[in-house]
Amino acid sequence: MTADMSCADDMSCADDMSCGDRPLAVRARGIEKRYGGVAALKGVDVSIPEGAIYGIIGPNGAGKSTLFDILCGITRPSGGTVDVLGMDVAAMRHHEVARRGVGRTFQRTAVFGEATVRENLLYGRYSAMGHSVIERILHGRRWRDEMAAFEDKAAGVLALCGLDRIADQPAASLAYGIQRRLAVAIMLMTDPRIIFLDEPVAGMNDAETAEFVALVRKVAVGRTIVLVEHDMAAIGELCEAALVVVDGRPVVADTPAAVFRHPEVISAYLGAEDD
Numbered sequence: 001m002t003a004d005m006s007c008a009d010d011m012s013c014a015d016d017m018s019c020g021d022r023p024l025a026v027r028a029r030g031i032e033k034r035y036g037g038v039a040a041l042k043g044v045d046v047s048i049p050e051g052a053i054y055g056i057i058g059p060n061g062a063g064k065s066t067l068f069d070i071l072c073g074i075t076r077p078s079g080g081t082v083d084v085l086g087m088d089v090a091a092m093r094h095h096e097v098a099r100r101g102v103g104r105t106f107q108r109t110a111v112f113g114e115a116t117v118r119e120n121l122l123y124g125r126y127s128a129m130g131h132s133v134i135e136r137i138l139h140g141r142r143w144r145d146e147m148a149a150f151e152d153k154a155a156g157v158l159a160l161c162g163l164d165r166i167a168d169q170p171a172a173s174l175a176y177g178i179q180r181r182l183a184v185a186i187m188l189m190t191d192p193r194i195i196f197l198d199e200p201v202a203g204m205n206d207a208e209t210a211e212f213v214a215l216v217r218k219v220a221v222g223r224t225i226v227l228v229e230h231d232m233a234a235i236g237e238l239c240e241a242a243l244v245v246v247d248g249r250p251v252v253a254d255t256p257a258a259v260f261r262h263p264e265v266i267s268a269y270l271g272a273e274d275d
């Protein structure tokens with residue numbers, strides 16, 4: 001099945017570069033991925049309008065992570081095309097994709113445990129500012145101005161993510177849910193226009209999940225968010241649309257409410273879940 005199934009409000013995506021009057025942030029066509037004899041993806045189309053919060057769901061082993069990694073340029077597809085923010089991410093190096101506005105978090109949270117929350121945000125400053133070694137040593141005016149601007153930016157991100165009051169605590173001392181918020185904050189320092197979240201609320205308790213959902217809503221203002229997630233309540237709360245993948249194929253892409261009612265989804269996935 002390779003028909004376009006990805007726009008909740010305009011399933012046809014008539015001109016193929018937009019959805020209604022919204023340009024597409026992600027346009028993938030005929031995505032295939034083979035691992036030796038395993039066909040993980042068998043022709044998946046995805047259309048995600050700019051500004052959407054968009055879910056990718058499906059049972060274990062369906063191909064969600066493979067698709068997700070292809071969309072954010074980490075895994076090369078065996079076939080098909082992927083356009084993200086106008087870039088052919090499959091042909092680009094990972095750091096270049098990241099530098100040009102694509103952010104992602106991983107299931108395993110990557111923070112510097114010994115460093116404080118604020119220091120975790122400031123670690124990227126040297127490469128972001130691109131100063132020469134001499135400028136760093138001399139601490140010239142340009143260096144000082146740009147450092148001050150970077151620290152202001154970090155202060156804004158800390159406040160947005162609700163981390164400002166614990167900015168001086170070591171990251172390792174934080175609860176799991178807060179460490180995951182920190183991972184989002186670190187990513188925001190790179191000014192991503194699209195953010196990929198890999199099972200963002202997995203392992204969180206209810207309070208942590210509610211806080212994280214609220215954070216995603218704030219972060220989504222002016223950005224596109226794509227998430228793989230098993231927590232259907234979080235998908236329902238956050239997403240304007242979700243794509244269901246089963247056995248490497250797209251089954252339906254629609255609003256969460258419509259997706260949860262889909263007979264094939266109920267039998268293939270939701271019927272097998274406790275929640």
Ligand SMILES: Nc1ncnc2c1ncn2[C@@H]1O[C@H](COP(=O)(O)OP(=O)(O)OP(=O)(O)O)[C@@H](O)[C@H]1O
Nearest residue numbers: 035038039040058059060061062063064065066067
């Ligand atoms: N590196 C790999 N080498 C071989 N097979 C792989 C590899 N990665 C994934 N697969 C296979 O591809 C299929 C899809 O895996 P994938 O991890 O994308 O599914 P998923 O929907 O994300 O599952 P889960 O929800 O359990 O994480 C599975 O059959 C898996 O075993």
